[in-house]
Amino acid sequence: MRKTIGLTGDGAAAEAMRQIDPDVVAAYPITPQTEIVERFAEFVAEGSVHTELVTVESEHSAMSACCGSSAAGARTITCTSSQGLALMHEMLYIAAGNRLPIVMINVNRTLSAPINIHNDQSDSLGSRDAGWIQLYCEGAQEVYDTVIQAVRIAEDRSVMLPVMVCLDGFVVSHNVEPINVLDDQEVKDFIGEFRPVINLLDTENPISMGNLTLPDYFFEHKYAQAYALEQSKAVIAKVDKEFGERFGRSYGIVEGYRMEDAEIAIVTLGSMVGTARVVADDLREQGVKAGVLKIRCYRPFPIEEVAEALKGVKAAAVMEKALSPGAPGPAVFSDVLGALYHKGLHVNLISYVAGLGGRDVPAKSIRKVYEHLQKIAALGKVDRILNYLDLRGWQ
Amino acid sequence: MTVQINDTIRKLDKKSFPAWYEIPLGGTLVSEGSTDYHTGSWRTKRPIWNAEECSHCMICWIYCPETAIKVEGGKVTGIDTTLCKGCGICANECPRENAMTMAEGGEY
Amino acid sequence: MPKMVEIRWHARGGQGAVLASRYLAASAIRENLYFQAFPQFGTERMGAPIVAYTRISDAPINLRCAIEEPDMVVVLDPTLLKAVNVTANLKEGGSIIANYPGTPKELAQELNVDGKFKVYAVDAYKISTEELGRPIPNTPMVGALARVLGLISLDNILAEFEEQFSHRFKPEIVQKNLKAVRRAYEEVQGI
Amino acid sequence: MASLRELSQKEVLFTGGHRLCAGCPAPIIVKQILLAAPHAPIVVNPTCCLEISSAVFPYTAWKVPYYHNAFENAAAVASGIDAAINALRRRGKLDESKKFSVIVIGGDGGTYDIGFQALSGMLERGHRVLYVCYDNGAYMNTGIQRSGATPYGAWTTTSHVGEAQKGKQQHRKDLAWIAAAHGAYVANASLHNWRDLMRKVEKALNYDGPSFINVQAPCPRGWRFPESKTVEIARLGTECCFYPLYEVEDKGRKWIINYVPKNKIPVAEYLKPQGRFAHFFQKGNEYLIEEFQAEVDRRWEHLQRLAKMSEEL
Structure with missing residues (x-):
């Protein structure tokens, strides 16, 4: 039976995991992901899942054990955050390169130093080239729905890649919201049985995986993997659409909010999307044609969708919670810029880095970004490309 | 495409x-298996197996790193020259004087 | 009814403010309301003054940021009235509901806010000590807040308590808590 | 235990055509392990000589399920495989009667050093995995650098012999002891004694819990000896008690010495044929042999004490 209950983002992820009832979960606690592991361990203790929970001694071993179990044909989920994701970094590439359909929930938290347990997106954005699908959630309902979708996406025969579901630490992970939870059976039916292609336990048909691959074939191997990631966009859209048809909620690859006739737009991902919607609504009431472009699927990057959504705007700002020191611009900004270039578009595009280390991104600050965009729209050109929201001493 | x-x-x-x-x-x-990848060309010395001297104790077989000692029905039948790298462990470990000896040169 | 009510909680670490804010929020589901309940995160441990937030609305809530100017402030511990500026950024005409042994008038005088805000007092320590044998202010304060808020019925507050806590506490403890919540709901007074 | 003649009629599940050096001990050990495995083997291999030489796309010397993931995490990867077996069995997706021998085969760098944490985690959690370390006492894969397993005084490319320093300054870590402290089934073995090694592998894989076997693996290239002498050097290592053969049962409490040399030879006889110890035999460096001998004696005596105490159990 479907029901609405109050859950945190972490709680919603754990509830989705309970319903998925994966074969193996290997995870290690880290703030602000801990609540997921704790909740799931309760499910294991009470017997409401059949999962083998491997309480490993580090995130490094968490991802390693996940690779092992997935390669052994078991449906495998893990979750982490920040330093934990960084510690997994090596194995992220291996999981993708070995084409293992692992699902990971990453609760976005910044990276040391200085040590800080709060939210920004440095961790997963820093892992963008590992070859994982990355989906960013705005709120806890989307977390719940996306974790379920992720299983289908990862295991799709044409994808066979790991999927990272990202949610902002504390802002979403520790915020209680009303969550519409599906019936257990509905979830089971939606995800279906896992039929592994790679299976070490099939000892009658033994395989060798993780083989040394030298210059003669390495390039071809990696391109085949990259191609699968690029092509996965269609599967992500298909799964989301089917989810919507069955359960009435879907999110798309990107979502344009009031973008139809928007003259100025904020492009962002994660929880900042929600606040930006509120500010856009306020501005619309004042006659300002403001819109929001939410990037839900960050890897593969939705080149066509982003370019299409932004082609008519006079000015746009990419807001992201991560720096890319020494780069021409931060990660998402650079990708949006690249997408526009791909399509031969020139849009007055600026970058706003915001909310590092848990700095709140309130509505009034997002309003400042829109005001900046209005100025650029009136001017007809970008005055300053790289901007830092609410950074003390930055003018 | x-x-x-x-x-x-x-x-x-x-x-x-x-x-x-x-x-x-x-x-x-x-x-x-990779027996179709031939490492016999690595050899600079070659083992000479003497069937008449061999007691078929299988010492050479258990220690051969290349699985190059050919056996059939519990008996040694020869050397797999496509695989043998000529390390000489077989000759070194062979308990008999003349059953397995090393000769200079890899060519058979 | 306003479109959205924003509430700030003041308590000391370990007093259960986060639990209370989540309990209130979950009760709102019974009224088909939308909500968010989130703590302000730091590394404060037991005893330190802490802050938590709740948003309640009749429409889905998109805002994903801290509450800067709350409509209401709830204070779980009377000692915080002096220790923390509990009325900071409270909206003009907003409400303050405190666990306080005196009258609302005395509370208003103590806070020096006479006439500026609506002031409500309830002696949650007395109630919880009498009903539960221990000074645990969090759940009674939810009862008092619900009364002032006027969006969630007493019945729903009580029903939610039963649902959330009946598997954790013994039935008699649940009943005692329910009585404390009900008393706070009924005994809260305001000016 | 089957005789060699009987064993030779079994299929060897690791074939030639691999690219390990001539005279390498690793394939000899792998062969013995796979012949001894009582159930369907699944091999996890950290990055090491064996890995980069046995599975080179598109060739693989393996005829069993084989997985290489990274350098430092083989024990964790194997933990995941063990978890998958348990989970799938519980769900009825695996036949109850189908048994697996999950085996990690790794070098000492990936075991003593970088993989140490993952190994400890695997042993502590009690996975049904056998971890075999083919212990050649240095990072041979990257070109003979010192590891935690390198013996005292040995020359390596990161513990050179010069005026100021004569090879490695420390004695080697005794990993079997540490493994035993986890309560795992632990054994020390050597490739020259195939009967002892295979018995231990079989025992470990029938043990309902984690196990660790350290196997002496003389490396002709790194130890500087002729490639025909691999087995011979191993024998000397055991005869001088540098590499004693023993096992630890009863959750770390019962220590059993499996082989006591009739005449314990001086370590010099073991060191002499190895080029990495050449400086031990130069004038003025006699103290190196003495210190080496003293440490071997200390450990051997301690092992004997443990074994004696265990007899009372």
């Missing part, structure tokens, strides 16, 4: 892949 992607772990019928889309999923191979 439309291509047929290899989304399987294909039984290898050849050891070359003309295009990226023929690479098996994740570069995974069927475990079928």
Whole structure:
């Protein structure tokens, strides 16, 4: 039976995991992901899942054990955050390169130093080239729905890649919201049985995986993997659409909010999307044609969708919670810029880095970004490309 | 470009892949051994097996790193010259004087 | 009814403010309301003054940021009235509901806010000590807040308590808590 | 235990055509392990000589399921495989009667050093995995650098012999002891004694819990000896008690010495044929042999004490 209950983002992820009832979960606690592991361990203790929970001694071993179990044909989920994701970094590439359909929930938290347990997106954005699908959630309902979708996406025969579901630490992970939870059976039916292609336990048909691959074939191997990631966009859209048809909620690859006739737009991902919607609504009431472009699927990057959504705007700002020191611009900004270039578009595009280390991104600050965009729209050109929201001493 | 992607772990019928889309999923191979990769050319010395002296104790067989001691029905039948790298462990460990000896040169 | 009510909680670490804010929020589901309940995160441990937030609305809530100017402030511990500026950024005409042994008038005088805000007092320590044998202010304060808020019925507050806590506490403890919540709901007074 | 003649009629599930050096001990050990495995083997291999030489796309010397993931995490990867077996069995997706021998085969760098944490985690959690370390006492794969397993005084490319320093300054870590402290089934073995090694492998894989076997693996290239002498050097290592053969049962409490040399030879006889110890035999460096001998004696005596105490159990 479907029901609405109050859950945190972490709680919603754990509830989705309970319903998925994966074969193996290997995870290690880290703030602000801990609540997921704790909740799931309760499910294991009470017997409401059949999962083998491997309480490993580090995130490094968490991802390693996940690779092992997935390669052994078991449906495998893990979750982490920040330093934990960084510690997994090596194995992220291996999981993708070995084409293992692992699902990971990453609760976005910044990276040391200085040590800080709060939210920004440095961790997963820093892992963008590992070859994982990355989906960013705005709120806890989307977390719940996306974790379920992720299983289908990862295991799709044409994808066979790991999927990272990202949610902002504390802002979403520790915020209680009303969550519409599906019936257990509905979830089971939606995800279906896992039929592994790679299976070490099939000892009658033994395989060798993780083989040394030298210059003669390495390039071809990696391109085949990259191609699968690029092509996965269609599967992500298909799964989301089917989810919507069955359960009435879907999110798309990107979502344009009031973008139809928007003259100025904020492009962002994660929880900042929600606040930006509120500010856009306020501005619309004042006659300002403001819109929001939410990037839900960050890897593969939705080149066509982003370019299409932004082609008519006079000015746009990419807001992201991560720096890319020494780069021409931060990660998402650079990708949006690249997408526009791909399509031969020139849009007055600026970058706003915001909310590092848990700095709140309130509505009034997002309003400042829109005001900046209005100025650029009136001017007809970008005055300053790289901007830092609410950074003390930055003018 | 439309291509047929290899989304399987294909039984290898050849050891070359003309295009990226023929690479098996994740570069995974069927475990079928590598006896078709010949390491006999590495040899600079060669073991000489003397059938008449051999007691078929299988000491050489258990210690041969290349699985190059050919056996059949519990008896040594010869050296697999396509695999033997000529390390000489067999001759060194052979308990008999003349059953396995090393000769200079890799060519048989 | 306003479109959205924003509430700030003041308590000391370990007093259960986060639990209370989540309990209130979950009760709102019974009224088909939308909500958010989130703590302000730091590394404060037991005893330190802490802050938590609740948003309640009749429409889905998109805002994903801290509450800067709350409509209401709830204070779980009377000692915080002096220790923390509990009325900071409270909206003009907003409400303050405190666990306080005196009258609302005395509370208003103590806070020096006479006439500026609506002031409500309830002696949650007395109630919880009498009903539960221990000074645990969090759940009674939810009862008092619900009364002032006027969006969630007493019945729903009580029903939610039963649902959330009946598997954790013994039945008699649940009943005692329910009585404390009900008393706070009924005994809260305001000016 | 089957005789060699009987064993030779079994299929060897690791074939030639691999690219390990001539005279390498690793394939000899792998062969013995796979012949001894009582159930369907699944091999996890950290990055090491064995890995980069046995599975080179598109060739694989393996005829069993084989997985290489990274350098430092083989024990964790194997933990995941063990978890998958348990989970799938519980769900009825695996036949109850189908048994697996999950085996990690790794070098000492990936075991003593970088993989130490993962190994400890695997042993502590009690996975049904056998971890075999083919212990050649240095990072041979990257070109003979010192590891935690390198013996005292040995020359390596990161513990050179010069005026100021004579090879490695420390004695080697005794990993079997540490493994035993986890309560795992632990054994020390050597490739020259195939009967002892295979018995231990079989025992470990029938043990309902984690196990660790350290196997002496003389490396002709790194130890500087002729490639025909691999087995012979191993024998000397055991005869001088540098590499004693023993096992630890009863959750770390019962220590059993499996082989006591009739005449314990001086370590010099073991060191002499190895080029990495050449400086031990130069004038003025006699103290190196003495210190080496003293440490071997200390450990051997301690092992004997443990074994004696265990007899009372």
